[in-house]
Amino acid sequence: MSYQLLLDNISKCISLPKDEEDYFVSLLKIKKVKRKQFLLQEEEVQKQAIFVTEGCLRGYAIDKNGFEHILQFAPPGWWIADMNSLLNQEPGILYIDAIFNSEVLLLSKTDQDELFIRIPGFERFFRILSERSFASYQYRMVDSLSLSALERYHNFCKLYPSLIECLPQKQVASYIGVTPEFLSAILNKKISAK
Amino acid sequence: MSYQLLLDNISKCISLPKDEEDYFVSLLKIKKVKRKQFLLQEEEVQKQAIFVTEGCLRGYAIDKNGFEHILQFAPPGWWIADMNSLLNQEPGILYIDAIFNSEVLLLSKTDQDELFIRIPGFERFFRILSERSFASYQYRMVDSLSLSALERYHNFCKLYPSLIECLPQKQVASYIGVTPEFLSAILNKKISAK
DNA sequence: CCCTCCTCTTAAACTATCTTAAGATTTTCT
DNA sequence: AGAAAATCTTAAGATAGTTTAAGAGGAGGG
Numbered sequence: 457m458s459y460q461l462l463l464d465n466i467s468k469c470i471s472l473p474k475d476e477e478d479y480f481v482s483l484l485k486i487k488k489v490k491r492k493q494f495l496l497q498e499e500e501v502q503k504q505a506i507f508v509t510e511g512c513l514r515g516y517a518i519d520k521n522g523f524e525h526i527l528q529f530a531p532p533g534w535w536i537a538d539m540n541s542l543l544n545q546e547p548g549i550l551y552i553d554a555i556f557n558s559e560v561l562l563l564s565k566t567d568q569d570e571l572f573i574r575i576p577g578f579e580r581f582f583r584i585l586s587e588r589s590f591a592s593y594q595y596r597m598v599d600s601l602s603l604s605a606l607e608r609y610h611n612f613c614k615l616y617p618s619l620i621e622c623l624p625q626k627q628v629a630s631y632i633g634v635t636p637e638f639l640s641a642i643l644n645k646k647i648s649a650k
Numbered sequence: 651m652s653y654q655l656l657l658d659n660i661s662k663c664i665s666l667p668k669d670e671e672d673y674f675v676s677l678l679k680i681k682k683v684k685r686k687q688f689l690l691q692e693e694e695v696q697k698q699a700i701f702v703t704e705g706c707l708r709g710y711a712i713d714k715n716g717f718e719h720i721l722q723f724a725p726p727g728w729w730i731a732d733m734n735s736l737l738n739q740e741p742g743i744l745y746i747d748a749i750f751n752s753e754v755l756l757l758s759k760t761d762q763d764e765l766f767i768r769i770p771g772f773e774r775f776f777r778i779l780s781e782r783s784f785a786s787y788q789y790r791m792v793d794s795l796s797l798s799a800l801e802r803y804h805n806f807c808k809l810y811p812s813l814i815e816c817l818p819q820k821q822v823a824s825y826i827g828v829t830p831e832f833l834s835a836i837l838n839k840k841i842s843a844k
Numbered sequence: 845c846c847c848t849c850c851t852c853t854t855a856a857a858c859t860a861t862c863t864t865a866a867g868a869t870t871t872t873c874t
Numbered sequence: 875a876g877a878a879a880a881t882c883t884t885a886a887g888a889t890a891g892t893t894t895a896a897g898a899g900g901a902g903g904g
Contacts, residue, residue, distance in 0.1 A: 491872095517792045525795035527788065539785035549792065572774065579773045580766065586780035591733035593787035594721065598711045598743065600794050601719035601827050605861075624871095624881065633795045638861055640883055685902095799891075818851065832891055834853055 458486050458509050461533055462561060469584050470577040479574070483567040489513070489554040496552040502541035504562040508532050511558025512622075515550045516630070526630040529555070529619055535585065555623070600633065606642050608632040652680050652703050655727055656755060663778050664771040673768070677761040683707070683748040690746040696735035698756040702726050705752025706816075709744045710824070720824040723749070723813055729779065749817070794827065800836050802826040 459481055466472065472480070485504075489495060489511070496502055498518065506513065513530040515538070527550065530536035541548030542565060563571075571578050599611055609632055613620050620628065629639035653675055660666065666674070679698075683689060683705070690696055692712065700707065707724040709732070721744065724730035735742030736759060757765075765772045793805055803826055807814050814822065823833035 517796055519796040523796070525792065527792055527795070539781065539788050543781055543785055549789070576770050576773065579770065579777055583773055583777035583780060586777060586784050587733065587737055590780050590784040590787060591737055593784065593791060594733050595743070597787060597791060597794070598719065598721055600791070601721070602711055602713040602717070626881065634860095635862060636882075637863080637884085640881095641861095641885090644883075820851065828890095829892060830852075831854085831893080834851095835855090835891090838853075 458559060458561065459484065461509055462507050465533065466581055469581045472575075472577060476575050476577070480571065480578070483563060483571065485562040487560050487562055489558045489560055491554050491557050494551065494553045495560070496538060496541075496548065496550060498549055498551060499547045500541075501545055502538045502548050502565075503545075504537075504564045505542060505568060506530070506536050506552065507561040507563070508534050508536065509559045509561060511554060511556040512619075513552055513558060513560070514555050514627070515552045517549055518551065524630055525633070526627055529616070529623070529627075529631070531619060535589075555627075605632060605634045605638065609639065609643070652753060652755065653678065655703055656701050659727065660775055663775045666769075666771065670769050670771070674765065674772070677757060677765065679756040681754050681756055683752045683754060685748055685751050688745065688747045689754070690732060690735075690742065690744060692743055692745060693741045694735075695739055696732045696742050696744075696759075697739075698731075698758045699736060699762060700724070700730045700746065701755040701757070702728050702730065703753045703755060705748060705750040706813075707746055707748050707752060707754070708821070709746045711743050712745065718824055719827070720821055723810070723817070723821075723825070725813060749821075799826060799828045799832065803833065803837070 462484075463472075463477065463481075466480075495506060495513065496515075508530045509532055511532070513536050514526055515528040515530070515536050516524050516526040518524055528536060536552060538548035538550040538552070540546075541550070545565060568578075568582075572582075599608055603611065609628070612628060612632055625639060625643075626636040629636045632639070656678075657666075657671065657675075660674075689700060689707065690709075702724045703726055705726070707730050708720055709722040709724070709730050710718050710720040712718055722730060730746060732742035732744040732746070734740070735744070739759060762772075762776075766776075793802055797805065803822070806822060806826055819833060819837075820830040823830045826833070
């Protein structure tokens with residue numbers, strides 16, 4: 457049951473015979489992750505790609521003053537990883553932990569490399585996945601360069617309507633790159649100005 | 651001669667028989683681009699992926715107040731595109747133009763799709779390319795969330811030592827996300843403080 | 845070669861965002 | 875349920891970065 461979401465996503469890009477699907481599933485490890493439990497910490501090497509089936513994870517960095525900066529949320533159906541660490545198998549800079557009790561599928565780097573050789577269709581699947589991630593980071597970077605905090609907040613609401621309801625406002629502030637106090641201030645100022 | 655840089659890059663990821671290489675090269679169009687000439691403007695659809703062989707291009711957005719925000723520089727050996735526009739063949743938000751007189755290779759979206767079917771090795775090549783771009787945007791986004799303007803400037807110098815010498819300071823300011831006046835101020839303040 | 849345009853610098857006034865702090869409220873853990 | 879921890883709000887004072895303006899120097903185009 458846990459695999460269905462991922463298999464559905466894959467079948468939107470490529471068609472897999474049953475035996476290849478079974479082989480792929482055999483490479484995945486199911487893992488339950490409790491709220492606040494880490495899947496990765498700074499300086500560790502990201503050994504597996506992570507696919508979320510239940511709950512929600514987050515990826516963030518901690519700056520030299522100890523402040524968290526959330527780079528990504530990963531609700532069900534999303535992949536998450538310190539991509540540079542995963543690709544080059546070198547120490548990363550991200551922390552990944554669970555916001556709610558969650559369930560994830562893990563695909564190790566070595567199994568993934570093997571998968572590309574045995575089933576070239578996965579080469580295509582992960583190409584498409586990477587292209588889309590790349591494209592969305594490109595636009596997010598433009599937003600970060602050209603929009604105000606309030607505009608970035610509205611963007612976030614449009615892009616992740618389901619997340620905005622269940623996330624503490626503090627974490628949304630961290631994602632859009634402002635302090636929780638400032639986000640609170642601009643949101644409440646807006647209402648009274650209206 | 652124009653193709654050599656690209657073919658060398660490709661051969662670092664995959665090995666291509668001569669006939670496949672010839673087929674690939676037959677899909678490429680060479681184009682000379684004069685300083686300030688556009689290859690893409692906002693609202694246009696990105697029909698081709700662009701590979702730079704000489705000179706330097708830049709990709710940028712213009713905000714509602716008319717200010718430019720440079721997302722990427724593309725010296726020789728780099729690809730550049732409004733990735734979302736290229737992928738989905740819908741209107742984009744980026745401008746792409748030449749900083750110096752340049753030469754580029756163009757690979758159209760339709761030819762690229764055809765290429766993936768005829769030569770699966772290119773599926774791998776572009777997967778790796780996208781993964782790396784994705785990884786570097788991830789880290790750049792972390793920098794943008796957690797570093798000061800001066801730190802982002804130093805990062806830029808480390809990452810693009812060759813660019814820093816030939817780019818007007820104004821464009822570096824635009825890339826790191828500050829006004830040219832402010833970059834000038836922090837750079838000169840630093841010297842006198844020392 | 846000259847003129848124009850672009851770039852760099854400096855400085856003062858302004859604005860967005862941060863810091864600190866404290867109280868009120870909500871959520872989590874036992 | 876009750877204690878402990880995290881979150882949200884508000885406000886005052888501080889800082890990073892912007893705006894505007896003006897002058898000097900450099901580079902590109904005819």
